[in-house]
Amino acid sequence: MTRNLSIALAQLSQSVGDLNANAAAMLAARTKAAAAGADLIVYPEMQLVGYPLEDLVMKPALSAAADIALARLALATADGGPAMLVGTLLREAEGVFNAVALLDGGKVAAITRKHELPNYGTFDEKRVFTPGPLPGVIDFRGVKIGVPICEDIWHEQVCEWLRAQGAEILISPNGSPFEIDKEQVRLSMVARTRVEQTGLPLAYVNRVGGQDEVVFDGASFVLNADGSVAHQLCDWQEELRITVWERADTGWQCRPGARAMLDPHPADAYHAMVVALRDYVNGNGFPGVVLGLSGGIDSALSAAVAVDALGPDRVWCVMLPSRYTSQESLDDASHCAHMLGCKLDTIPISTAVGAFDDMLAGVFAGRAPDLAEENIQSRIRGVTLMGLSNKFGHMLLTTGNKSEMSVGYATIYGDMAGGYNVLKDAYKLTVFELSRWRNACRPRLAFGPEGPVMPERIITKPPSAELRDNQRDDDSLPPYEVLDPVLHGLIEEELSVDAVAARGFDRAMVARIERLLCLAEYKRRQAPPGVKLGSRNFGRDRRYPITNKFRTA
Numbered sequence: 001m002t003r004n005l006s007i008a009l010a011q012l013s014q015s016v017g018d019l020n021a022n023a024a025a026m027l028a029a030r031t032k033a034a035a036a037g038a039d040l041i042v043y044p045e046m047q048l049v050g051y052p053l054e055d056l057v058m059k060p061a062l063s064a065a066a067d068i069a070l071a072r073l074a075l076a077t078a079d080g081g082p083a084m085l086v087g088t089l090l091r092e093a094e095g096v097f098n099a100v101a102l103l104d105g106g107k108v109a110a111i112t113r114k115h116e117l118p119n120y121g122t123f124d125e126k127r128v129f130t131p132g133p134l135p136g137v138i139d140f141r142g143v144k145i146g147v148p149i150c151e152d153i154w155h156e157q158v159c160e161w162l163r164a165q166g167a168e169i170l171i172s173p174n175g176s177p178f179e180i181d182k183e184q185v186r187l188s189m190v191a192r193t194r195v196e197q198t199g200l201p202l203a204y205v206n207r208v209g210g211q212d213e214v215v216f217d218g219a220s221f222v223l224n225a226d227g228s229v230a231h232q233l234c235d236w237q238e239e240l241r242i243t244v245w246e247r248a249d250t251g252w253q254c255r256p257g258a259r260a261m262l263d264p265h266p267a268d269a270y271h272a273m274v275v276a277l278r279d280y281v282n283g284n285g286f287p288g289v290v291l292g293l294s295g296g297i298d299s300a301l302s303a304a305v306a307v308d309a310l311g312p313d314r315v316w317c318v319m320l321p322s323r324y325t326s327q328e329s330l331d332d333a334s335h336c337a338h339m340l341g342c343k344l345d346t347i348p349i350s351t352a353v354g355a356f357d358d359m360l361a362g363v364f365a366g367r368a369p370d371l372a373e374e375n376i377q378s379r380i381r382g383v384t385l386m387g388l389s390n391k392f393g394h395m396l397l398t399t400g401n402k403s404e405m406s407v408g409y410a411t412i413y414g415d416m417a418g419g420y421n422v423l424k425d426a427y428k429l430t431v432f433e434l435s436r437w438r439n440a441c442r443p444r445l446a447f448g449p450e451g452p453v454m455p456e457r458i459i460t461k462p463p464s465a466e467l468r469d470n471q472r473d474d475d476s477l478p479p480y481e482v483l484d485p486v487l488h489g490l491i492e493e494e495l496s497v498d499a500v501a502a503r504g505f506d507r508a509m510v511a512r513i514e515r516l517l518c519l520a521e522y523k524r525r526q527a528p529p530g531v532k533l534g535s536r537n538f539g540r541d542r543r544y545p546i547t548n549k550f551r552t553a
Contacts, residue, residue: 002141002142004244004245004247005244006036006037006040006242006245007042007243007245008029008033008040008042008082008240008241009203009222009231010205010240011208011234011239011240012207014047014050014211015050016049016056017050017056018050020069022048026047026073026086027076029041030084032240034081037242038082040082040084040140041085042085043173044173044175044206044207045207046087046089047173048070048073048087048088048089049062053089054128057128057129058096060091063089063090063091064091070103074101074106074107078105083105085102085103085147085171085173086101086102087099087100087173096130097130097132098113098114098117099112099113100114100147100173104140110138110139112136113133113135114149114150115132115157116154116158118154121536123151134157135147135158135161136165137165143169143252144166145167145169145171146159146163146169147172148172149173153202156194156197159194159198160197168252169200169201169245171205172202172203174207178214178533179532179534180268183235187221191221195223195227201222201225201230201245201251201254202223203220203222203243204220204223206219208236209275210278210279210283212280214276214540215272215276215531217271217272218239219234222243224253230255231243232258232259233260235263235268235271236445237445241258244257266434266437270305270437271445272531273422273423274308274309274445274446275445276531277289277306277309281420287314288310288313288394290385290394290397291306291315291385292317292318292320293317294329294333295325295329295458296458296463297454297458297459298401299317300332300336301423302397303317303340304340304448306397307342307446308438308443308447309447311448312341312448315340316343317340318344318385318388319333319344319347320385321349322348328457328461330346332454336458341448341449347384349384353380381415382411382413386418389418389419397421398418398421399421401428401430401431402423402426402427402430402487403427403429405424406487407517407520409476410527412526416527419528422531424527424530425532425533425534427484428463428483429480432480438454439454463480478509486509489503490513491517492536497510497514511551514552521544
């Protein structure tokens with residue numbers, strides 16, 4: 001009877017669709033695990049093909065390539081080293097499965113298929129995958145291992161079934177995206193609940209890295225059967241952890257190991273932005289990013305995240321002043337770029353604005369200047385920045401926050417033009433919070449400077465788009481201390497106008513905000529992707545019809 005087992009947990013990043021790169025990284029991790037004497041190495045969900053695959057699942061060529069790559073990985077285990085528990089895509093007569101294969105002794109020794117398919121928020125697995133049957137246990141060198149895959153541990157049935165089938169250890173490969181406070185939900189509300197219900201220890205292995213609008217924080221862990229944390233891996237970085245297991249009279253136990261300190265808030269959200277942007281820019285082959293630096297807080301925070309993600313030499317800031325741009329904004333933008341150590345160019349747009357005024361004078365005759373002229377300025381800036389992007393190859397980073405995107409205070413084809421937006425799921429109050437935090441703290445993964453990254457005045461001055469004289473955001477919107485809680489109720493909580501108003505807000509104001517939220521849906525459909533931070537980001541989490549007459553007031 002096996003009395004001891006060494007299991008390596010490989011918390012890795014992935015490249016969706018790059019099977020060769022993923023396989024090479026897995027083999028490199030296995031080599032290190034073999035040197036440490038591991039019997040088994042466990043990888044995150046879908047590690048071979050990348051996750052989420054979305055409609056790539058439907059391509060038979062991908063599943064065929066996955067079969068070939070899996071067979072090659074299996075051959076590698078003929079050397080007598082660690083077996084591999086590999087997440088992959090599996091196409092069979094019954095359907096296409098999200099699966100995990102045990103590779104051992106040069107062959108595919110066992111396969112388990114994901115039973116519970118998530119179909120909420122960022123997940124759409126029921127659309128592309130077939131649910132697997134309730135899984136059996138895997139007999140690995142005399143140890144019965146249950147392998148619930150990601151969503152399988154969020155429901156009681158699979159783990160209870162595995163316990164009934166004689167499982168002694170639960171190993172759960174995951175692709176669990178980051179949300180603020182989610183690591184506590186995983187650990188306390190899910191993992192400990194399954195351990196308590198089954199009486200079995202659990203090893204939870206999650207991936208790291210950004211994939212379009214979602215980002216994965218890792219933070220893998222091991223719980224013993226008494227609910228105690230035996231190992232806690234780091235967040236946001238790859239890590240290979242060797243865990244040592246012993247069979248006791250009461251069952252299997254994992255020897256205690258290092259317990260990494262995970263990011264508190266708001267460091268977690270800031271790291272999510274940094275990792276998501278870094279992987280998006282690098283994964284799509286951009287040499288760097290370009291963005292408009294206005295002297296306001298949104299562009300300053302976006303620039304700081306970009307410098308921390310990519311380094312100052314890959315971030316190009318451009319000031320695009322008009323006749324309404326204050327000297328204060330010019331000074332603040334210049335100081336911000338200097339503090340970040342990145343390039344700053346100034347390109348005045350007055351000539352272009354004048355040309356548009358002349359060009360449209362005839363058709364605009366008799367009408368007072370209004371929002372149309374304001375938006376033309378924004379679109380001139382967008383065209384200019386896109387011209388720089390096209391000429392030099394840098395991806396244009398947009399800087400609008402969630403509060404603005406919620407109520408439509410963004411210009412389509414203007415400040416919304418670009419390739420990615422790290423503030424897309426950050427309300428304005430969150431922008432202030434993150435800016436204060438970054439001025440006081442340097443993230444451990446940052447390529448940017450120590451110390452403050454923006455002038456304090458950028459944080460304290462009243463927000464303004466500076467598209468007309470003496471303009472302020474609160475001229476036409478409630479203060480953000482009021483607006484953001486109202487938006488949170490309408491968006492994250494899906495509350496009615498009356499339910500939000502019952503929290504002490506003016507009902508007519510809440511009804512107006514709901515109307516603006518609905519009217520701006522067409523704009524959000526045309527917005528660039530951005531990293532998910534909360535429970536209801538604009539994009540994969542929240543899919544509303546554009547043409548929609550329903551209101552709750």
